[in-house]
Amino acid sequence: MSAPQQFFVRLQNGIVGGFAPPTPNEVVTLTRSSDDPSNVLVQALSRPSGQPDLVDHGPKSLSVSEFSALSADDPKNVDSRIAELEEILKNLPTESPPGSEDIYGLNIGIMYGSDRLEWANGGPQGCGGGKSTVQATAQEKKQFERAVEIIKGLSGGN
DSSP states (O other): OOOOSSEEEEEEEOOBOSSSOOOOSEEEEEEEOTTSTTEEEEEEEEOOTTOSSOEEOOOEEEEHHHHHTSOTTSTTOHHHHHHHHHHHHHTOOOOSSTTSOOTTSSSEEEEEEESSOEEEOSOTTOBOSOOOSOOOOHHHHHHHHHHHHHHHHHHTOO
């Protein structure tokens, strides 16, 4: 499977809240537009320890052709990693109802959209402390961890 020509990925570290909405510690977005399919725009924000606001690390761009020339196993091969990410996400459950519980236990939410798949966990306002009727298995939790690893790897995060 090849990567879609356009997609959007958003990873948010900090999705568990309660009475108050969650406070994100990190937000990473990867965007590939049909207007410019040769590049993936990366935007990363993080909250330094003890600081109230997220710091914008400035946009950067990944050249799809440059990185896709790498072997398919190379962690920086954009097309291979996005295709792998989409394959993982399409087989993972999400909490039900949306935003009820962090079923992966990492306090991380992923939102992904392409012409082939729309997937999101954590709900639009994070997880508010309810109980999900759907629970992730140990194997699904490992796959979710791999999805996080792919996104952070492409964004230059750890």
